[in-house]
Amino acid sequence: MANVEPLIRVRDTWMSFPGKSNGKYVHVLENVNFDIRAGEFVCIVGPSGCGKSTMLNILGGFLKETRGEVRVEGAPVTGPDPGRIFVFQENGVFPWLTVEQNVGFGLLARPEGEREQRVKHYIQMVGLTGFEKSYPRELSGGMRQRVEIARALAAEARVLYMDEPFGALDFLTRLKMRNDLIRIWQAEHKTVIFVTHDIEEAVQMADRVLVMSRRPATVQAEVVVDLPRPRDLDAPGYLEARDKIFSIMGMDAHGGGAGEPK
Amino acid sequence: MSGSSGNGKGAAVRVRVERGKLFLPIGTIILFLLAWDVAVRISGSDLFPTPIQVAKGIKELAEKGLLLKYIVASLFRVSWGFGGAVLVGVPLGLVLGWFRPAFFAMNPLIQILRPISPIAWIPVAILWFGVKDTAPIFLIFLASVFPITVSAMAAVQNMQSVYIRAAQNFGLTGFSLFRRVIFPAALPQIITGIRIALGVAWLVVVAAEMIAVNSGLGYLIIDARNAGKRYDLVVAGMALIGAIGLVLDLLVRRLEKFDEVRWGYGQR
Numbered sequence: 001m002a003n004v005e006p007l008i009r010v011r012d013t014w015m016s017f018p019g020k021s022n023g024k025y026v027h028v029l030e031n032v033n034f035d036i037r038a039g040e041f042v043c044i045v046g047p048s049g050c051g052k053s054t055m056l057n058i059l060g061g062f063l064k065e066t067r068g069e070v071r072v073e074g075a076p077v078t079g080p081d082p083g084r085i086f087v088f089q090e091n092g093v094f095p096w097l098t099v100e101q102n103v104g105f106g107l108l109a110r111p112e113g114e115r116e117q118r119v120k121h122y123i124q125m126v127g128l129t130g131f132e133k134s135y136p137r138e139l140s141g142g143m144r145q146r147v148e149i150a151r152a153l154a155a156e157a158r159v160l161y162m163d164e165p166f167g168a169l170d171f172l173t174r175l176k177m178r179n180d181l182i183r184i185w186q187a188e189h190k191t192v193i194f195v196t197h198d199i200e201e202a203v204q205m206a207d208r209v210l211v212m213s214r215r216p217a218t219v220q221a222e223v224v225v226d227l228p229r230p231r232d233l234d235a236p237g238y239l240e241a242r243d244k245i246f247s248i249m250g251m252d253a254h255g256g257g258a259g260e261p262k
Numbered sequence: 263m264s265g266s267s268g269n270g271k272g273a274a275v276r277v278r279v280e281r282g283k284l285f286l287p288i289g290t291i292i293l294f295l296l297a298w299d300v301a302v303r304i305s306g307s308d309l310f311p312t313p314i315q316v317a318k319g320i321k322e323l324a325e326k327g328l329l330l331k332y333i334v335a336s337l338f339r340v341s342w343g344f345g346g347a348v349l350v351g352v353p354l355g356l357v358l359g360w361f362r363p364a365f366f367a368m369n370p371l372i373q374i375l376r377p378i379s380p381i382a383w384i385p386v387a388i389l390w391f392g393v394k395d396t397a398p399i400f401l402i403f404l405a406s407v408f409p410i411t412v413s414a415m416a417a418v419q420n421m422q423s424v425y426i427r428a429a430q431n432f433g434l435t436g437f438s439l440f441r442r443v444i445f446p447a448a449l450p451q452i453i454t455g456i457r458i459a460l461g462v463a464w465l466v467v468v469a470a471e472m473i474a475v476n477s478g479l480g481y482l483i484i485d486a487r488n489a490g491k492r493y494d495l496v497v498a499g500m501a502l503i504g505a506i507g508l509v510l511d512l513l514v515r516r517l518e519k520f521d522e523v524r525w526g527y528g529q530r
């Protein structure tokens with residue numbers, strides 16, 4: 001067990017962006033370390049602007065770390081991979097395609113019958129049945145985000161990188177999507193790395209929550225949430241984990257809160 | 263889903279707006295023609311025609327068989343020059359927008375050639391091609407290829423990077439990346455460039471025909487002036503140019519209504 005490499009291994013990873021003036025750098029990540037095992041559901045939380053999206057983009061192969069070791073599925077990340085699908089914070093649904101064309105985008109190599117069936121299945125799962133032929137401009141922001149989630153799920157990726165995917169959704173849809181995602185994750189044995197600034201959301205879903213510090217960010221704490229699902233939001237274990245993260249981030253759960261920030 | 267106004271009030275407002283769209287411009291044009299007519303009568307000019315005389319001039323051209331012949335001649339040149347510009351400009355612009363070295367290599371040259379008025383090329387075109395159809399076709403090509411190339415180039419460069427990242431995530435590279443994502447993402451702006459280019463092409467064909475050939479609407483104008491000061495035919499040519507220009511623009515605008523590109527034009 002000890003010798004098996006985790007699915008994702010991040011060691012001593014640093015990231016700087018060239019700053020506005022020459023020779024200056026914006027240091028975003030500083031000595032980030034964590035492991036993620038196959039099949040885990042891990043949430044990353046942290047103050048906004050700390051580098052969560054940056055870290056996820058490095059994992060996804062869209063950014064190259066300045067220094068450090070980032071290995072996914074046994075190899076250094078050299079670029080994006082169809083087996084590891086990213087759900088973007090800024091909606092990445094293609095506006096020139098209909099809902100069903102978007103959801104089927106990653107399935108063009110499949111036989112038509114199978115593709116249609118998968119598309120139908122995932123459109124239904126995200127509650128967009130009846131909108132198959134609609135274009136994204138005809139949908140609300142929340143519906144567009146659900147299209148993107150369906151597209152990622154339909155592609156049958158082994159790993160999902162989700163960057164605040166439910167941020168644009170209304171409260172009820174968000175609750176439903178959390179449950180659906182957990183159900184899919186349990187049924188399909190995916191590994192999910194889920195970035196959010198919503199601590200409650202993280203504790204409701206994750207096996208483990210990585211808490212990032214302010215910029216330059218590092219993983220300042222790791223909170224294991226060992227509770228059965230679906231989670232009882234009044235259970236002592238839930239409240240304990242939530243309050244622990246709040247206090248790590250320097251807030252208290254009642255009042256100083258960033259519980260449901262808009 | 264899209265703005266279906268079920269209640270009676272919304273429908274009534276819409277009918278009123280639709281009627282306004284039809285009657286307001288017609289009213290304006292009638293007023294314009296009246297003012298023109300009155301102005302000619304007051305000035306007592308015997309050279310400059312009234313609207314009625316222009317209408318008669320158009321009828322005369324039609325009866326002589328020149329109307330159709332000249333319109334077809336002009337449209338023929340525009341079709342070839344403009345069609346060639348689309349075929350060259352769109353792929354060229356996409357490539358320049360995507361490959362940075364190609365952009366750095368080509369952009370200065372394009373930006374130097376672009377501000378040279380196609381009219382300035384007329385002597386060169388006559389030198390190279392003689393007084394034949396090829397000269398105006400070349401000039402139209404030249405006039406429309408730059409707006410098309412530049413709009414396709416800018417469309418790719420300004421594309422939201424999230425589309426590219428999503429496409430790459432699904433394993434698209436090379437030609438399929440171009441076909442399935444870069445081209446459709448750039449298409450709304452390309453169509454805008456095409457619309458501008460067609461307007462310019464229509465301006466240029468008239469100018470070119472005044473000098474480089476002896477048929478077409480531009481030739482009609484210069485010939486009517488030189489061969490007997492027939493200003494009724496001069497203005498008839500101008501009116502035809504305007505009307506055909508309007509029709510061409512309406513045709514290109516229809517492209518903007520397709521579902522695949524409507525997202526690119528904001529809310530209207």
Ligand SMILES: Nc1ncnc2c1ncn2[C@@H]1O[C@H](COP(=O)(O)OP(=O)(O)O)[C@@H](O)[C@H]1O
Binds near residue numbers: 048049
């Ligand atoms: N391409 C970039 N160039 C320069 N600075 C960047 C770039 N991307 C992100 N940053 C900076 O890095 C910091 C972290 O950004 P981000 O990872 O998006 O934060 P988060 O997702 O945690 O809100 C921000 O201060 C942002 O301005």
Ligand SMILES: [Mg+2]
Binds near residue numbers: 052163
């Ligand atoms: Mg972010």
